[in-house]
Amino acid sequence: MVSKDKNRRLLLQGNEAIVHGALAAGCRFYAGYPITPASEISELLSVKLPQVGGTFIQMEDEIASMGAVIGASLAGEKSMTATSGPGFSLIQENLGYACITEVPCVVVNVMRGGPSTGLPTNVSQGDVLMSRWGTHGDHPIIVLAVSSVNDCFSLTVRAFNLSEKYRVPVIILSDEVVAHTRECMTIPDQDKVRVVDRIQPNVPPEWYKPYADNNRGVPDMASFGEGYRHHVTGLIHDERGFPTQQPKEIDRFLHRLHDKITKGFPEIVLSKTIDMEDAEVCVIAYGSVSRSAMMAVKKAREHGIKAGLVQMITLFPFPRKVIDAALRQCKAAIIPELNMGQMSREINRVNQSGTAIIKMNRIDGQLITPDEILKKILSVS
Amino acid sequence: MVVEAEVIRQEYLRHDKKFPHVWCPGCGNGIVLGSLLRAIHALELPKDDVVVASGIGCSSRLPTYIDFNTLHTTHGRALTFATGVKLAKPRLKVITVMGDGDATAIGGNHFIHAARRNINITAIIINNNTYGMTGGQYSPTTPYGDKSTTSLYGHVEHAFSIAELAVTAGASFVARGTVYHASHLDRMLEQAIAKRGFSVVEIVSNCHVQHGRRNKLGGAVKMINSFKESAVPIAKAKKMSPEDMQDKFTIGVLCDVDKPISTEEYNRIKQEACKIDDYEETHKRKETKVKRHEE
């Protein structure tokens, strides 16, 4: 059973590694709807979840999947769904519900070419800003981008942990290349995996206030059916969970919702830098493209160019500190993306040092190659 | 009886928290609330084990006022949340309360699939023939010819019959009642909640403020009283001609069948999957050479 996976060195696809990560993090409920290039996640979980006492269900659409995921989380199970562009559009409604009701859950979006049905089997990074702003209203959300099979495992665990700790939906942005690339990885022993669970109330039920502030800004969360009867609503609510129209209460609630994430920045905002110590030119990339960028930077160094890489792992909240530092240090920053420049716009917003921001965009369904990035590096050096 | 009503009020209403409610005086939603509490009380369900979920609308405000695990979801989606709750914790009793627009327009797909899936959930649909909360636009159950704020020339579409839709979609138990026949409604709800499998109760109700006013159906009392004439017990209806049944509808149990319940089937799968030891074997992926045409 699960123990058989202990210390196993496996050749896995990104999608499969996400499944292993989810199970290791304690995911016990999955609802989904078939879609390329995410379907392997559903297929594999339909086999594995029942084996660990969990539940897999295929719903009638992605709206329903997201609803079921939230319902299961409210009943106490760590829950997840996985989809791609068209389905990601449909989950937005209930994603907002999870934000306002602070229900932990993980949503995987394996990006494919859009808009609409677009390019079902081709890679893209077209949903970056949608993952931040797809559901209506100001809302906090965490978005992590995976770039390798290893990432797919470890960042899925991380996504569940952050989601449980901060009571916020976490989006994992994968893409068709990461999803279907096979790489070797070692699945760690379960007791080596750090697993975080939501904090449950320990006060008597009659004292429980489901949305009361505390020093973490994250209220304790009771599951349905454990004696803590309470009300959950997508209307703005007071600390008892009931709808309110009091400007003071509204303001306090919405600020806490955002502040709890701000407080967690050091732990939430992740990035990786390679060869940045003395870099004069940097490449800022994420997802599968950061793999090409890594190779390009290595080759540039062989040409004697002081190039470095900033790999964004957390896309939102935006890793302002590391980007700001890179821009101040370098004379030029190259931003390769499989979209029209969604992240480069965000990066430009924090560019206070007048660094040249060089966009590199491919939207033909193909991955940007290391050589293309290398050429760009050479041209600005 | 009076004592019992007081017990129910004390036991199940969120007195200190959520009153006054948002409903118009005379709205049938209050009658449904009372009936639901009487049914739960009669079944002696522990409050901690009851989850009441709803969508969005006047009717969907109902769970706010009652002391269970309550879940006010998004418009039309109550059944999807309920499905997650029930599968994650099958020991919970899960009941949803929805409006006609909520359950059969925006939530219509979820409704028929919940019925088909036959998960152990009770769906209560308060049918007031209109979108009450948004100001009386036509809904999927607005009768042909009726006026609404979006059909001032008279409605040109035809109405769903909710209970019949549920039967066709595969629900285990389907009943219809009205807010006039309150004690009959108590029994229908009791049966539905006790039923193993997906159960549906369509409750014909009044929105005198929106639908009634525009169609000259009278105030709350007149509208509710009119159900006494228009509702016909199923057995009696069988002996009536289609002409006599014009502008009337049936009440009672339309369907009560026993079939496998998904909640239990899912459990069975877990038992069987747990027995499989060599689990890598079970999902050894068949590398398909077949080219998939994907969309």
Ligand SMILES: Cc1ncc(C[n+]2csc(CCOP(=O)(O)OP(=O)(O)O)c2C)c(N)n1
């Ligand atoms: C996605 C979405 N679309 C529209 C609305 C606006 N809306 C709120 S309640 C409602 C209709 C409710 O009608 P019904 O379900 O029949 O319940 P009633 O108010 O009559 O009890 C609508 C359309 C919404 N909340 N969400």
Ligand code: SF4
């Ligand atoms: S608008 Fe209609 S449905 Fe809504 S509370 Fe008033 S009477 Fe009831």
